[in-house]
Amino acid sequence: MKSxxxxxxxxVTSRRGFVNITSKIEKIVQKSGIMEGLCLVNAMHITASVFxxxxxxxxxxxxxxxxxxxxxxxxxxxxxHNKTGEDNADAHLKRQVxxxxxxxxxxxxxxxxxxxxxxxxxxxxxxxxxxxLVKLLGE
Numbered sequence: 118m119k120s121x122x123x124x125x126x127x128x129v130t131s132r133r134g135f136v137n138i139t140s141k142i143e144k145i146v147q148k149s150g151i152m153e154g155l156c157l158v159n160a161m162h163i164t165a166s167v168f169x170x171x172x173x174x175x176x177x178x179x180x181x182x183x184x185x186x187x188x189x190x191x192x193x194x195x196x197x198h199n200k201t202g203e204d205n206a207d208a209h210l211k212r213q214v215x216x217x218x219x220x221x222x223x224x225x226x227x228x229x230x231x232x233x234x235x236x237x238x239x240x241x242x243x244x245x246x247x248x249x250l251v252k253l254l255g256e
Contacts, residue, residue, distance in 0.1 A: 119255070131243055133211075133241050151226070160218065166238075167217065168219060168236075208242035212239070223255055
């Protein structure tokens with residue numbers, strides 16, 4: 118079995134946003150030469166996520182609205198975490214809901230998705246660079 122590792126960096130200029138990273142992950146899978154195995158995609162920051170869902174703008178709007186209702190950014194003094202001088206407690210909570218990582222099967226040298234599935238990077242405390250780990254294992 119072999120492994121292949123690559124890191125991606127994202128810099129979302131707004132506080133929150135969703136970035137479709139499927140094509141970047143597909144290129145890494147091709148570059149790895151792995152034909153059968155698993156691909157782990159992991160947000161390496163505690164206020165960002167990686168998740169799989171549909172690439173539909175209405176759904177992304179609904180995610181944004183729903184997450185803001187679950188964990189509103191303001192007022193920032195509603196969160197204990199923000200008493201440390203941060204203002205991103207809501208981003209930690211949003212990340213917890215949306216998830217840290219995904220694992221996708223690699224079959225015949227490609228990502229083995231269900232219908233409509235795409236991989237997204239979710240940013241909840243943007244305006245700075247953050248890394249995503251892509252780790253492949255297989256043959």
